Structures are given as structure tokens and as C-alpha cells.
Amino acid sequence: AQTVTQSQPEMSVQEAETVTLSCTYDTSESDYYLFWYKQPPSRQMILVIRQEAYKQQNATENRFSVNFQKAAKSFSLKISDSQLGDAAMYFCAYSVEYGNKLVFGAGTILRVKS
């Protein structure tokens, strides 16, 4: 069974600084997708970034980038120039090529200090 592990229950970052959230996963599939979702206190889950396993290039979206290490089954999220609005619960998630089921990690609470 596929599993996703986020080992950091909580992280803090100073405004304008950089923070990295960790995620590891376990799968026997060769084709799959990885995601980072953000859930602010309003509870609306928002897609932050997506990575296709067959792509070697790490995905980037403005201040958000990932470090995808397929052999190590690691998928970390780097947030640059952190803003107060980045404060939220961040979930790492996985899905296989042929289905839509998302497997989520336990989440990491990110606090941003001004």
C-alpha cells in the first residue's frame, strides 16, 4: 500500500525567510503524481504545486519549488520569501497514474512570524 510520511508536525519561519517542508512516500509504482496542498484556517484545500514522477525537472510555482528525489522517494517543498499568508497546514499527497485516489500525509503546520 502506498503511504506518505510528513515527519515535521510543525514548522516556524520568519517572514521573508525560506523554509523547507519534508515528505517521503512509499510506492511500488513507477508512474505517479505528487502534490503539495495548503489548507489555511478557512479550511479550503488549495493546490500549491504538482510533480509528475516521469519528469526529472523539479516543479516550481513562483515562490514555491520542490526537490523531487525519485530514488530516495522524497518530495520536499521549499517556500522562499515566506509571507504571513503562507501560514497554513501543508499536506503532501500522492496519486497513481490510473486512478484519482489521493493518499495524504499527516500534514505540517507552518507558522510564519512577523
Add this chain to the structure above:
Amino acid sequence: KAGVTQTPRYLIKTRGQQVTLSCSPISGHRSVSWYQQTPGQGLQFLFEYFSETQRNKGNFPGRFSGRQFSNSRSEMNVSTLELGDSALYLCASSKDKQTQYFGPGTRLLVL
């Protein structure tokens, strides 16, 4: 483009009752997935519907069921409610097979 909508947003029920939650996907999205979010178990996949057919199912008891209509709107039903069913129920829709966009959720409290 309107996002995923879920109704109702909040619901209070008592044990033994049943409940129906509704989800309207983003226009053009044919896949709808449901997730349960609780503090103890985190986010867990319930089921996914595509073109009115259940395509994937999570590990939940038969009290949890769903359906999808021809306009891709989906409903989720929980019968014989238990206290442990109290949760945030999230619906997500997708156009392709992989990127899901979530609704605001329905907060269910079972007393």
C-alpha cells in the same frame, strides 16, 4: 470559473440518523472524489465517481455511499450515523486524472 461547491457547509445530526451531502464540481470536470478529514485519522479517501460510475473506493463501511448524476454533481450519504462520523467532508473534482480541486467542505457534527 466557479469552483467546487458543497452544501450544506455545516450540519448537526444525532446518532442513528442519516445524512446526505452534495457536491457540484467545476464545470467540465467529470470526476468527483470524496474525503473525510478528522483530527485523529487525517485525510482519508472515501470514493471517486466518474461518469456516474464509482471508479475507486476507500476502506470505509457500507454505511458510506455515494452517487453521481449525469451533470457530474455528486452526493454522499451516511446512514446510521455514529459519533465517530463527525468530520469535515471534502469533495474534489478533476478534469484530467490527476489534479484535484477541492471544495470548502461540509462540517458534520454527530451528537
